[in-house]
Each structure stands twice: as C-alpha cells, then as structure tokens.
Amino acid sequence: MIPVLATLAEAWSEVRVHRARVVLSLVGVFLAVFAMTTVTALGLLVAQVQQEQGERMGGRPATIGVTVYDPQTGMPPDPREWDAAVADLTERYGITATASIGYEEARFRLPGGTQAVQTKRVSPSYGQLHRIEPVEGRWLREGDRDSLAPAVVVNEAFLGALGVPDLSGRPTVVIGGDSPVRAAIVGVVREGYGDELLAYRVDRSAGPWDEPAPATPSAMAFGPATLELWVPPEQADEVMAVVTNDLGLALGGVQVDAYRQDSQGLEETLGMLRLAIRGAGVVVLVLGGLGVLNIGLVTVRQRIREIGVRRSFGATSSRVFSAIMLESVCATFLAGLTAVALSVVLVRNLPLESLLNSGVPLAETPAFPVAAAVEGLVAATAVGALAGLLPAVIAVRAKVIDAIRF
Numbered sequence: 001m002i003p004v005l006a007t008l009a010e011a012w013s014e015v016r017v018h019r020a021r022v023v024l025s026l027v028g029v030f031l032a033v034f035a036m037t038t039v040t041a042l043g044l045l046v047a048q049v050q051q052e053q054g055e056r057m058g059g060r061p062a063t064i065g066v067t068v069y070d071p072q073t074g075m076p077p078d079p080r081e082w083d084a085a086v087a088d089l090t091e092r093y094g095i096t097a098t099a100s101i102g103y104e105e106a107r108f109r110l111p112g113g114t115q116a117v118q119t120k121r122v123s124p125s126y127g128q129l130h131r132i133e134p135v136e137g138r139w140l141r142e143g144d145r146d147s148l149a150p151a152v153v154v155n156e157a158f159l160g161a162l163g164v165p166d167l168s169g170r171p172t173v174v175i176g177g178d179s180p181v182r183a184a185i186v187g188v189v190r191e192g193y194g195d196e197l198l199a200y201r202v203d204r205s206a207g208p209w210d211e212p213a214p215a216t217p218s219a220m221a222f223g224p225a226t227l228e229l230w231v232p233p234e235q236a237d238e239v240m241a242v243v244t245n246d247l248g249l250a251l252g253g254v255q256v257d258a259y260r261q262d263s264q265g266l267e268e269t270l271g272m273l274r275l276a277i278r279g280a281g282v283v284v285l286v287l288g289g290l291g292v293l294n295i296g297l298v299t300v301r302q303r304i305r306e307i308g309v310r311r312s313f314g315a316t317s318s319r320v321f322s323a324i325m326l327e328s329v330c331a332t333f334l335a336g337l338t339a340v341a342l343s344v345v346l347v348r349n350l351p352l353e354s355l356l357n358s359g360v361p362l363a364e365t366p367a368f369p370v371a372a373a374v375e376g377l378v379a380a381t382a383v384g385a386l387a388g389l390l391p392a393v394i395a396v397r398a399k400v401i402d403a404i405r406f
Contacts, residue, residue, distance in 0.1 A: 026335040032285045034339035037376035044369040054263035062236040065261040066227040085250040097230035099126040100203045107176040119199045137167045137187035145205045153187040153200040289383035296391040321392045328388025336380020
C-alpha cells in the first residue's frame, strides 16, 4: 500500500510542478468530458421527456383500451350493466390499474355566453395512467366523487374564456343543462389547440346532476366510452383476448374491441437514441485524448534527461512507468471531475420544462443522470491511462546513459 501511495504522491507532485503544461494539455480533455457528460445527460433527460409525452397521449406500457357498443345502433350498453361487468372483470383477474373515459358536450355558462365544451368524464386514475401534470392546481381525486359541487380541471384556453388569470381566487363556473350546477375549477392543464376549450370531470359522483342516464346520439359524437387497463407488456395479448371474450359474454350481443393504445416500440427508439448520444460523446472524448497523447509524447522527449538521472539513482522501470502513467491519469481525472461538476451545474439550471416539454411539469422530474457523471469520470480516467501508456513505455525503454547525454 505504501509504494502505491508514494507513486500517487509523486505523480501528483509532478502535476503541480508542471501545472502550466498540464493545464494546457487538459483543455481538450476538459472540453471533451464536459461535452460528453452534458450531451449524455441532456440525451437521457430528452428521452425521459419523450417517454412522458408518449405516455400522456396513449398511456403507459402496456395500456389496453376497451370499447363496447351495439353493432346495430352504435350505442353503448346501459351504464349500470357496464359498471357491473367491469367490476366483475377486474376483480376476477386482479386488475388494479384501470381508468374509464367518457365523452360529453357540456354547456358551460361563460362571460361571453353559454358555450358547448368537449368534456372528458374520467376516473381519477386516468391522470396516473397518462402522466397528466397540471400547470396550476391539482388533478381530480377520489374525494371529488363525494363533493357537494363538481370538480373540474380545464385547459388554459377555458380559463382565459372565463376571464380568470389564475386559480388564486378559487374560480367557479356554472354547468348548464336540466340540472344546472356550479362547479369548482381545481386545476389547469396545458392541452388543446389554439382557442379550443377542454374540461375534465370525474366519471361518477354522488350529486343528482350525475345520475346515470342512457347514452344519446349527441353524447356519442366523440365516440363510445373507453375502459383502460394497465397491464404488464408481456401479458397484453392475453388480456385483450380475455377481455373481449368475457365482456362479450357478460353484456351479450355487443361488439367488444380491445386494443393496445400505448406507443409500442418507444423503448427501442429511446434505446437507439441513448446509444447514438453515447457514441457521439465517445468520438468527442477520443479527439480530446489524442491531444493529451500528443502533448504527453512531446513532454517525455523534453524530460528524457530528468528520467535518465532518476534511473541512474536507482529508480526501477516499473516506478518510472507508473509515475509517468499516473501523472496523466491524475491530471485527466481532475479535469474530468471539474468538467462533470460544471456539467451538473449547467444541466440542473436549464429550464428543461420550458425547452423540452412546452412548460408542462414533468410527472417524474429527473435528477442529473448518475450514469452520465460516472461515464464522464470513467472516460476521463481511461483516456488518461491510454494517453499516458505510450509516453510511459518510451520513458522506460530509454537507456540510462543515452538519456543522461541527451
């Protein structure tokens, strides 16, 4: 252990003595490691954003969508029969991650007049399956089913049409119809195109305004209600077959369509993206390592007399080899550590949500990828070892008498 520590101390002292040369030689490594670490980290964060955007549209892997309707009329089954069949299905097969999605055209009384707004009636678990993160307020929750007033999550265009800047004043809106009711706006999401108004409500609640009623053709304008099941990807095909068969038997005479609606192949695409980013980082690092190697060779030629004097005083070949090698390793490790630290500061202070996700909060805000930092340090150390290998071999092979006469 003592010889190893002595060699490291000697290498560090050489780095301090020749710090001007070392700093010049490490500029390339510093920039290469900084670029590699930053690009790798940003690539992993971009992959996280792309994954969340895909899951926000189609659900998490694997999300099975199920629609049921009468093949002759196109109308869905009675809500009570549908709820009973779904409850029996999920209990029988132990499916715990489910969400229901229905569509209606609710009439909201806005300052500019009553306006029909496309409204999704969803179960609170829909937000988890689709990684929905409000830009303000909160998402729907189970307690909203028993609330005395409906809870509504709207998009930014709806809030603007209501003439309300934010949720600080606890805004409300009247939902018209046969049983008008004042709803509380509890959250705002960033969805829709332009001035398109959108709203979310819970699929079922205890209020009289939510008494189940037979579907009407106008309610079917946006398509039949959908049941979503979140299952392991390897069981997706089996679940689709079982759901189609069991719901068809339970409801009788209906058309059951089960399909996988999440973005398939997303993991493979993200894997290729990560691989390409790492490949680009390696190329940049190799270019920086060539600069260190070139300066190392020149430096050994300049220090050949010093090496000869050390050999004449009894320094062994292994001692000279390890000193030259570790000098390069210590220097590149220090440069890599500095580059990684600067990369962490840069990436953590970038407005990633604004740049990559249109300002929508991430459901799982990623920390700086540890893998990127570790890769940067390992790569810097490896480059130092490779760049110091050839100069160390040249130093060892130099004859003592020739080195002194040089």
